[in-house]
Structures are given as C-alpha cells and as structure tokens.
Amino acid sequence: MTDGVGMAGGTARSGGEPEPTESLRTFGEVVKVFRKRALLTQEQFAPRVQYSVPTVASIEQGRRFPPLPFVERSEIVLDAFGAIRAAAKHLSRRPGIASWFQQWARLEAEAINLYTYECRLLPGLLQSESYARALFLNQLPMLDDEQIERQLAARMERQQLLRERINTDYSFILEEGLFLRRTGGTQVTREAIDHILDLAELRNVAVQIMPQIRESHAGLHGPIRLLETPDHRWFGYSEGQECGQLHTDPAVVSMLQMRYARMRSQAHTPEDSVSLLRQMRGAL
Incomplete structure (x- = not known):
C-alpha cells in the first residue's frame, strides 16, 4: 500500500503500528x-x-x-x-499512520507545493470513503473492524489538508488504468470518480490523467511524490511494501522533479482530464 498504509493512502498496517489516540x-x-x-x-x-x-x-x-x-x-x-x-515530545506518531510515513506526513501538513504521481492505486488524499474502505477490506493480513474504522478515520482526517490549506498547490497525475480497474466494484468506482471531480473544482487542486496508451512516459520507474516546504526546500518520497524512504539528496530530488515536469506535459490537461473522468463515469 502507499501513503504509509500498504495501500495508497495514509494509514497503518496491523500489529501495533498506530499510536493510541x-x-x-x-x-x-x-x-x-x-x-x-x-x-x-x-x-x-x-x-x-x-x-x-x-x-x-x-x-x-x-x-x-x-x-x-x-x-x-x-x-x-x-x-x-x-x-x-x-x-x-510524547507525540512521536500519528494515529492510524505507519511509522515509516510519519516524517513525510509532517512535511506534507506544512507543504506549499505537493506533487503526486500514482500508477498503483488512487492517492490517499483523493480517495473516497468507499474506495478507502475497499482497500482495507482487501488488505492482507486481514484487518479487524476496529482497525479498519481507525485507519479509515485517519485517512479521511488527512484529506482535510486539501480544503484547509488553500494556499498550497496540489498537483496529481493519475494513470487512466486506476479507474479502469474498478477497485471495489462499479459503484465504488463511480463514487471515487465523483469524489475526484468534486476535489478538482478546488482552485488549489489540479488533477491530470495519464492516457492508458502512451508510447513515451517519464514515470516508468514508479510513483513520485515531491513537496516544497515554507522555507523553499524540496523533498521527495518513495514507498514500497511495508517501507518508505524520504529523499533529501538534491540530485535525487532534482531527478524526480525533472520526471514529474515531463509527465505534466505527457498527461492530459486538467480540463481534458475532467472531461475524460466524466466520460468514464458515464460509461459505468
């Protein structure tokens, strides 16, 4: 999952990872x-x-x-x-968020620019509640009901950043295949698209769809996360299964910025992306 959850979004795995509230x-x-x-x-x-x-x-x-x-x-x-x-000093972890995601989550909460490219699952900041729940229900090892509700609450809470931090620029590049997969079923996919269309109306949120068929693609190495802090420092982040890595090396961050900038030109424009999402929504 991603975003410190094992499945794109920002909650912790089972086994005592979250901090007691x-x-x-x-x-x-x-x-x-x-x-x-x-x-x-x-x-x-x-x-x-x-x-x-x-x-x-x-x-x-x-x-x-x-x-x-x-x-x-x-x-x-x-x-x-x-x-x-x-x-x-006693708050070393956020509830419902995995330990390896903690540092990025803190930086994310203060970022003035946040860029995300995803090819696996919808990013946690864009997930509808039903989509996030479907991810947790499919997680292995299985979560019990209490764990699911705790992690779901943490993910929904984190999404408030998009509306509260109106001066932060949020850019998302999403693979078209994420919607074609229909994770959770047709109704869940409809709700996921509706949710993203709603967020895309915010002035500080830009959503771009990367075409399913694309001969030239700068994101073949996998997901990219970048952010700029209030003191204008840039950081990157990458995540695998049960682990995450914060990138502070300027050379690595510059490389990720180069790839993300190229993908922005390769993906549909925000306006065309919204039209495509509406078309996919209507076809469901």
Whole structure:
C-alpha cells in the first residue's frame, strides 16, 4: 500500500503500528486548558497561531497531529511555561499512520507545493470513503473492524489538508488504468470518480490523467511524490511494501522533479482530464 498504509493512502498496517489516540487527546487538553487560561476562544486563538479554527478544534479534540509550528506558536502565544512543548515530545506518531510515513506526513501538513504521481492505486488524499474502505477490506493480513474504522478515520482526517490549506498547490497525475480497474466494484468506482471531480473544482487542486496508451512516459520507474516546504526546500518520497524512504539528496530530488515536469506535459490537461473522468463515469 502507499501513503504509509500498504495501500495508497495514509494509514497503518496491523500489529501495533498506530499510536493510541489517548496521547493526542492529552496534548489537546493541555492546549485547551492554557487557551482558556488566556481567556481566548478558538476563533481568537486560531489567527494568533496562524491556523484555521477547524484545525485548532481538531487538535484540541485529539483528532489531528499538531504540526511543529503550531506547537511553538501555541507555547509562545499562551505563555505555557514549556508545558505544551513538553506534551508534544510524547507525540512521536500519528494515529492510524505507519511509522515509516510519519516524517513525510509532517512535511506534507506544512507543504506549499505537493506533487503526486500514482500508477498503483488512487492517492490517499483523493480517495473516497468507499474506495478507502475497499482497500482495507482487501488488505492482507486481514484487518479487524476496529482497525479498519481507525485507519479509515485517519485517512479521511488527512484529506482535510486539501480544503484547509488553500494556499498550497496540489498537483496529481493519475494513470487512466486506476479507474479502469474498478477497485471495489462499479459503484465504488463511480463514487471515487465523483469524489475526484468534486476535489478538482478546488482552485488549489489540479488533477491530470495519464492516457492508458502512451508510447513515451517519464514515470516508468514508479510513483513520485515531491513537496516544497515554507522555507523553499524540496523533498521527495518513495514507498514500497511495508517501507518508505524520504529523499533529501538534491540530485535525487532534482531527478524526480525533472520526471514529474515531463509527465505534466505527457498527461492530459486538467480540463481534458475532467472531461475524460466524466466520460468514464458515464460509461459505468
């Protein structure tokens, strides 16, 4: 899977990989106590730490891993005597996300540009709930119901980035074959296409489809992930079965950027891609 789940999307495998949510709840309570001590509402606190109100609410409820800038700004804004920083030290993992994906997930949450090419499964940030559930139901070793629901919740939570980080540019290049495979069945595929068409309407999201028949293809080496941080550093990421690797070597990152740029010219334009998705949706 990909995105730290074994199947494209951002959750953990079975066997104790996810962190218990209690530590996130505890951190959220610490922030909430100091926020109330400062006589601030979430609406007043959010702009001071430069995050949205929904993000603050999610962190205080223990449903979202706090980005490092949030921790530092909260500590300063709330004059928390080091308590918020101390509580954050115990948050080494995000719930429902595999350990090897942790570092990339943190960078992803702060990225100002995020580029993704996938040829295996729909990326986690674009998966509909029914598509993600179909992946978990087909995972081996099998997951129990509790594991499926926990991982599904983590994946849906992660997708909020697309709507919350409106100043981040998200680019996705997807192989046409991902939709022709009909993972999960016809109805699941319909819902997956509808979901992507809905996301493609966002101004900060561009979806391009790579034609099924393409004699020249710069992505034959496999999936590509790239991101740019707020301080304008670029990183790459690649993932196999039960493992992932963060690429920091400028030469490797440059090579991945070159391949991704070429694929952008080889794939259908965003407008033509939307038309193709609608055609495939109508043919189901």
